Amino acid sequence: MGNHSDGSPNHSGTVATAGQNEVEKFQDPGLPPHRLRLADTDPKAAKRAERQVAILFGVSIVGTLIFLGAYFAIDLGVDSTIATIRNQNLLLGLGTAFAMLGIGTGIVHWAKALMPDHEVSEERHAVRTEEDRQAAVRIVDDIVEETGIKRRPLIRNTLLGAVALAPLPAIAVFGDLGPRPDDKLAHTMWAPEEGKLKRLTRDPDGTPIKASDVTIGSAFHVIPEGLNELHEGKLNEKAKAVVLLMRLNPDSLKISPGREDWSYNGIVAYSKICTHVGCPVALYEQQTHHLLCPCHQSTFDLTQECKVIFGPASRPLPQLPIAVDAEGYLVATSDFKEPVGPSYWERDEHERLINS
Amino acid sequence: MKALSQKRRHPLAAIALLLMGLLLTGGLYAVATTVNQAKAETTTYSASDTEEGKKLFEANCATCHGMGASGSKDGPSLVGVGAAAVDFQVGTGRMPMQMNGPQAQKKPLQFNEDQTHQLSAYVASLGAGPAIPEEHLLDEKGDAAEGGELFRVNCAMCHNAAAAGGALTRGKFAPALADVSGKHIYEAMATGPQNMPVFNDANISPEGKRDIVTFLKKIEANGSPGGADLGSLGPVAEGLFVWVAGLGVIIAFTIWLTSRSS
Numbered sequence: 001m002g003n004h005s006d007g008s009p010n011h012s013g014t015v016a017t018a019g020q021n022e023v024e025k026f027q028d029p030g031l032p033p034h035r036l037r038l039a040d041t042d043p044k045a046a047k048r049a050e051r052q053v054a055i056l057f058g059v060s061i062v063g064t065l066i067f068l069g070a071y072f073a074i075d076l077g078v079d080s081t082i083a084t085i086r087n088q089n090l091l092l093g094l095g096t097a098f099a100m101l102g103i104g105t106g107i108v109h110w111a112k113a114l115m116p117d118h119e120v121s122e123e124r125h126a127v128r129t130e131e132d133r134q135a136a137v138r139i140v141d142d143i144v145e146e147t148g149i150k151r152r153p154l155i156r157n158t159l160l161g162a163v164a165l166a167p168l169p170a171i172a173v174f175g176d177l178g179p180r181p182d183d184k185l186a187h188t189m190w191a192p193e194e195g196k197l198k199r200l201t202r203d204p205d206g207t208p209i210k211a212s213d214v215t216i217g218s219a220f221h222v223i224p225e226g227l228n229e230l231h232e233g234k235l236n237e238k239a240k241a242v243v244l245l246m247r248l249n250p251d252s253l254k255i256s257p258g259r260e261d262w263s264y265n266g267i268v269a270y271s272k273i274c275t276h277v278g279c280p281v282a283l284y285e286q287q288t289h290h291l292l293c294p295c296h297q298s299t300f301d302l303t304q305e306c307k308v309i310f311g312p313a314s315r316p317l318p319q320l321p322i323a324v325d326a327e328g329y330l331v332a333t334s335d336f337k338e339p340v341g342p343s344y345w346e347r348d349e350h351e352r353l354i355n356s
Numbered sequence: 357m358k359a360l361s362q363k364r365r366h367p368l369a370a371i372a373l374l375l376m377g378l379l380l381t382g383g384l385y386a387v388a389t390t391v392n393q394a395k396a397e398t399t400t401y402s403a404s405d406t407e408e409g410k411k412l413f414e415a416n417c418a419t420c421h422g423m424g425a426s427g428s429k430d431g432p433s434l435v436g437v438g439a440a441a442v443d444f445q446v447g448t449g450r451m452p453m454q455m456n457g458p459q460a461q462k463k464p465l466q467f468n469e470d471q472t473h474q475l476s477a478y479v480a481s482l483g484a485g486p487a488i489p490e491e492h493l494l495d496e497k498g499d500a501a502e503g504g505e506l507f508r509v510n511c512a513m514c515h516n517a518a519a520a521g522g523a524l525t526r527g528k529f530a531p532a533l534a535d536v537s538g539k540h541i542y543e544a545m546a547t548g549p550q551n552m553p554v555f556n557d558a559n560i561s562p563e564g565k566r567d568i569v570t571f572l573k574k575i576e577a578n579g580s581p582g583g584a585d586l587g588s589l590g591p592v593a594e595g596l597f598v599w600v601a602g603l604g605v606i607i608a609f610t611i612w613l614t615s616r617s618s
């Protein structure tokens with residue numbers, strides 16, 4: 001039978017021949033012939049390379065001077081404008097770049113063109129000797145002996161305890177990722193407080209909006225009344241409660257059963273938070289009645305209660321039920337009837353709770 | 357006073373009182389609802405302006421907008437759009453429209469300043485609407501910081517935070533706002549041309565609009581504080597630059613470092 005130890009399955013069964021166990025030796029090709037550089041043979045070229053290196057170092061010096069000049073000479077006093085800062089930034093950046101690049105390229109050019117470039121081969125050392133190994137073992141043994149860790153169990157045990165406890169602060173810090181949001185995502189500031197309906201107010205100044213202010217074709221960016229007075233969590237509340245208020249011809253709205261009293265004379269309010277991943281949907285085209293999300297081009301048709309007509313969003317934008325109070329201001333008659341924004345694990349459950 | 361008190365039991369006194377009351381409420385209501393337009397309606401148009409404008413309109417605009425600007429299936433009614441709408445659409449060359457498309461675009465002006473003025477006069481005479489803004493609202497001396505905040509809340513989603521413009525659906529787009537005159541910016545806000553929503557004076561006050569114009573002119577004059585803005589288009593332009601120029605320089609240096617000197 002053939003020799004199977006050659007690792008070649010195609011040759012199993014071939015007749016063994018003499019010399020088959022001899023390893024085919026790879027011939028050391030040696031170093032390629034040394035090629036002299038221009039600067040090695042021609043003194044003029046060497047002189048030229050020397051000058052080039054000096055110029056590169058000179059560029060670095062100039063760069064540093066530009067940096068210092070820009071830093072001290074450009075005055076950023078009260079008279080300065082954004083343009084002054086921009087010009088200074090530009091000069092500081094260019095100065096640093098030339099200062100660093102000049103040194104770096106100069107050294108590389110020096111090494112490549114002028115420093116000796118003869119090839120040297122270095123013989124490999126033995127990786128380790130038995131003596132070195134023994135020496136290392138002796139050092140470790142000495143350390144263990146001198147620390148006395150075997151003789152002093154008190155120290156050993158307290159050390160083990162300290163090391164075991166040390167990761168606990170990290171675990172405690174992880175606690176800050178919580179607490180669980182529970183149903184916070186399902187409610188917004190629009191919910192009436194103590195029977196008082198929240199007025200729709202302008203973003204950013206928080207002034208209330210009259211129904212007569214909203215002419216056909218208008219788009220108002222809306223925040224709930226009282227948002228600006230919050231001291232804590234203002235941005236979190238704003239992120240959930242922002243609304244876009246628009247007015248179109250009442251005849252063009254297709255209103256589904258149950259939503260008849262959610263709009264007022266063609267004035268409708270929808271959550272601005274995209275149901276895809278939560279970007280603000282605020283690109284309103286007043287003639288086509290499309291709302292476009294700038295992140296992934298989800299398009300919602302306002303006349304069909306913000307049904308998705310294009311893009312990755314899977315649910316219509318939640319509508320805010322609105323009415324007009326005794327003084328003519330627009331108010332939200334209730335919170336959104338579904339959680340706003342993108343899907344989350346407990347969303348369906350929360351929607352059921354809101355509507356029950 | 358005595359005569360009045362004697363007549364208060366006259367059979368017609370109740371009717372007269374009712375009439376006075378009605379007139380007072382009606383008058384107050386009219387003042388209250390038109391206060392937005394009334395404030396801006398100051399540019400004066402002579403009768404001849406309106407007359408000339410009517411002729412120009414009938415020759416150039418009535419094909420689509422109908423006789424008397426009452427609209428047709430090819431163009432909307434212009435009754436009540438105001439002088440500002442005409443001044444914007446005609447003054448930027450958007451009207452007369454060259455052809456149907458996703459949106460009417462800026463092009464060389466078809467009418468000179470006088471003709472635009474006359475057309476504005478005629479359309480303004482058809483019904484009350486936003487007027488051409490007064491000079492003091494366009495002086496670019498408002499509060500730029502305030503204008504910046506209003507711009508970011510109301511405008512930046514379509515026009516880009518640096519006013520470089522952006523794409524909308526199906527071929528429509530919000531144009532870049534550099535090189536647009538303050539007057540035209542103001543008029544666009546007040547009238548909502550094409551797919552732009554209307555920002556009436558109850559939404560953004562005339563002072564707010566003045567602040568926005570101030571802000572836009574200021575960022576246009578100052579340029580980008582970070583150096584080359586690459587069109588202010590954000591990660592696409594910046595990423596392309598870094599991938600092509602940045603990586604290109606790194607590759608060039610690597611080749612130089614590893615090559616042999618001649």
